[in-house]
Amino acid sequence: MFTQQQLKEHVAQAAVEHILPLLAADSVLGVGTGSTVDLFIDALAPHRERFRAACSSSERSTQRLQQHGFQVLDLNTVETMPVYVDGADEIDGRLNMLKGGGGALTREKIVASVAERFVCIADESKLVDVLGKFPxxxxxxxxxxxxxxxxxxxxxxxxxxxxxxxxxxxxxxxxxxxxxxxxxxxxxxxxxxxxxxxxxxLFALSGADAALLSTQQGIRTLARQA
Missing domain, CATH: 3.30.70.260 (ACT domain)
Structure with missing residues (x-):
């Protein structure tokens, strides 16, 4: 049995593999906040030369990105991003999310609004039938x-x-x-x-476009239905 920490590490690595094909040399990557995102940043570090810069939703993530040598841009200088990667405290099967356990919900929502695609990364415990058990x-x-x-x-x-x-x-x-x-x-x-x-x-008016969920059996991918 994998621990929750190991499940987070697995989905962080899967997210790197998922988003790299979406990035070009001049791309800016949107990066969220939280413990799973911390691991995503760490896993992304060896690939920092593959794209131009990142745009972060919190001081916490900005510091971690800079520690790994990423250039971090102010959102006011960014017109668009191909993808934004962030976690969730809860997500349902329709990819509506409940976020903000780390307190960065406003900046997360703002940065996500500039991205063409939102990819949620989480372990399987975050998938729920009805949102709201998490405050x-x-x-x-x-x-x-x-x-x-x-x-x-x-x-x-x-x-x-x-x-x-x-x-x-x-x-x-x-x-x-x-x-x-x-x-x-x-x-x-x-x-x-x-x-x-x-x-x-609540991230439902504009929810995730895809979710990568780490399970005991591997990575499960969910896509938003049209």
Whole structure:
């Protein structure tokens, strides 16, 4: 039996093999945030000469990329990217995702929006039938935390501030438990429309295009259905 760490290492290597054919010498690669992405960056390091640069969704990933010798560009200088690679806290069979356990959900959503293709990498424990067992992160403007919490409670959730945590944008995170998210795109739109919300951790309006899932039997690939 492989450990969860080994499963993450396997999918990180599989992701490198998956994305390299999509990159050209002048390409910019979008890179997400999290423990599986850390391993992806490490596995990608021997191939850093295959493409021009990376664009990162967090200070954490930027530092790791730079430590491996990658050039990291500001997103404002990048018009398009062939692919964005990131993990997920939960993903369903339709490739809707719940993300933000690391607190980088806003920048992840922004960088992903510039990419032509989103590839999610995860171990098999992240595949669920219904999103919401993992608390849904919502980034908020600090002055709106109380009012947003009341609105989230009215939607059936139990919001709690992630104490001592501030995002790279200076926002706070409300982690919302108690949700069974059967209509993720609709809920994403509803939460994002609450005044004071920067964004929520649902990636359903624009979900993954493909997912690589590491299982005990090998790598399982899921593709978004048209």
């Amino acid at each position: 849904l992160p919502v980034e908020v403007i600090p002055m709106a935390a109380a009012s947003v919490s009341r609105r989230l409670a009215a939607l059936g959730g139990k919001p709690a501030r992630r104490e001592g945590f501030v995002t790279d944008n200076g926002g706070w995170i409300l982690d919302v438990s108690g949700l069974a998210i059967t209509a993720p795109a609709e809920l994403e739109s509803t939460i994002n429309d609450i005044p004071g919300v920067v964004t929520c951790g």
